[in-house]
Amino acid sequence: MTSPANVASALGAFPTVVRNLLEPLDPATLIVRPEPGEWSVHEVIGHLIATDTGAFEDRIQGILDGEPEIPGFSPWAAINERDFNAVALPDLLAEFDASRVRAAAYVASLDVDRLTLTGEYPGFGTFAAADFVYEWPFHDHEHLRQILDITKAVYLPSMSETMRTALQDSND
Numbered sequence: 001m002t003s004p005a006n007v008a009s010a011l012g013a014f015p016t017v018v019r020n021l022l023e024p025l026d027p028a029t030l031i032v033r034p035e036p037g038e039w040s041v042h043e044v045i046g047h048l049i050a051t052d053t054g055a056f057e058d059r060i061q062g063i064l065d066g067e068p069e070i071p072g073f074s075p076w077a078a079i080n081e082r083d084f085n086a087v088a089l090p091d092l093l094a095e096f097d098a099s100r101v102r103a104a105a106y107v108a109s110l111d112v113d114r115l116t117l118t119g120e121y122p123g124f125g126t127f128a129a130a131d132f133v134y135e136w137p138f139h140d141h142e143h144l145r146q147i148l149d150i151t152k153a154v155y156l157p158s159m160s161e162t163m164r165t166a167l168q169d170s171n172d
Helices: 004-022 027-031 041-064 075-080 089-109 112-116 129-152 161-170
Strands: 118-121 125-128
Touching: 004 089, 004 129, 027 041, 041 075, 041 089, 041 118, 041 129, 089 129, 112 129, 125 129
Parallel strands: none
Antiparallel strands: 118 125
């Protein structure tokens, strides 16, 4: 089983993965929403920054502090609260890195024995603090998949119709 120390390491390393993936790309492509109602890459990173506290650290700490009810988190509210597309990629990545340094230190400081404490999440049930610790890197991986799907489209216009058709057929 993965330990909180492993989670802390994964959280701390994740901004480097994202940086290495995105820095070679045209910054203009990273602020375009692929479809209405979907996030741009910058907004995905903004979401990750916002969830570090609102969806993870605050919930974990609330459970550990004995709060009986786990608060909800609105992903769109966090995106609409700030224009992440207006932030230059290096600045956004620096903010993400700083957020993750703090998050990794927080997870590394947790008392493993207390992670069994629980709280009620209305409409979903009872969760242990550990559930949110382990969901954190899982959440990162889901959004990495989202970033990869968005950035794959950057390369399509440079491919021939034959290649695009072949790729589409291989995904069926």
